[in-house]
Amino acid sequence: MITVQDLQPHPLDQVHRLIEPGPVILVTTRHRGVPNVMTNGFNMMVRHAPPLIACTIGPWDHSYEALVETGECVVSVPTADMAATVVDIGNCSGVDVDKFEEFDLTAVDGEKVQAPLVAECFANIECRVADTSLVAPYSLFLLEPVRAWTDPTQPAPRLFHHRGDGTFTLDGPTVDLQDRMTKWQYLL
Ligand SMILES: Cc1cc2nc3c(=O)[nH]c(=O)nc-3n(C[C@H](O)[C@H](O)[C@H](O)COP(=O)(O)O)c2cc1C
Incomplete structure (x- = not known):
């Protein structure tokens, strides 16, 4: 019989590594007219409809002040080929730094918020x-x-x-288990 003695303790301050949520995203803001972008790994969907997203953005980030002051941002979803740039x-x-210039990102005006979309990302969600x-x-x-917007040239x-x-x-690879989602048909 397995007991906890057979298991390896995992440091509490590293629990997030076991269940690190959602994809790495970019969060853009426009503070006093100046566009900016930050990288965010601590994020999750909270609700389907109307949709709600939660993001941890610390007061050490300039984006924090921008978000508090403007109440607006864009969640931009980068793809794996952008990973090194996203880390930078x-x-x-x-x-x-003007990060849009430094990292050759194309800022695109959205429709509902002042914060810019990032054209290189496959999805942009005005929030x-x-x-x-x-x-x-x-x-x-x-x-x-x-x-919300997606780039039709990036279908997969x-x-x-x-x-x-x-x-x-x-x-x-994507695994299709839709036929087992019997209780959650409305999601399909
Ligand atoms: C992979 C990665 C994930 C990150 N995730 C977060 C996060 O979830 N929340 C956060 O506040 N900062 C996070 N950061 C740090 C910010 O992106 C970083 O402080 C950024 O430079 C802030 O930019 P700003 O000062 O222009 O807002 C992350 C950085 C990296 C490289």
Whole structure:
């Protein structure tokens, strides 16, 4: 019989590496007219409809202030071929660098928010901050998508996921188990 003595303890401060959520995303803002972009690994879907996304964005990021002041952002979803650039974007600050210029990103105006879309990303979700009650205790922004876009030239995007230590898992093959989703037909 297996007991916990057979298992290896995992440090609590590394639990996120076991269940690192969703894909690495970019979050863009426009603060006092200046566009900026940051890398975000701590994010999750909270609700299907109306959709709600949660993102942890810390006060050490310039994007935090931009988000608090403007209440708007774009969640841009990069593909695996952009992984190295996305890591570099997350290793500098918009306070020091014009990241759109530095990383050759194309800013595209959205329709509902002032923050720019990133043309190179396969998806862009224009969002408004829906709830700030978890910002003070957890730096957790609840974002309500108000418009979403995908790039039709990237029909089969491969996303990538941070394992918490600078290593990444790339999307692999898709497994279709839709016939087993008997209770959740409305999702199909
Ligand atoms: C792979 C990766 C994931 C990151 N995830 C987050 C995150 O979830 N939340 C956060 O606040 N910062 C995260 N960062 C750090 C920010 O992207 C980084 O502080 C960024 O430079 C902030 O830019 P800004 O000052 O222009 O807003 C991550 C960085 C990397 C490289």
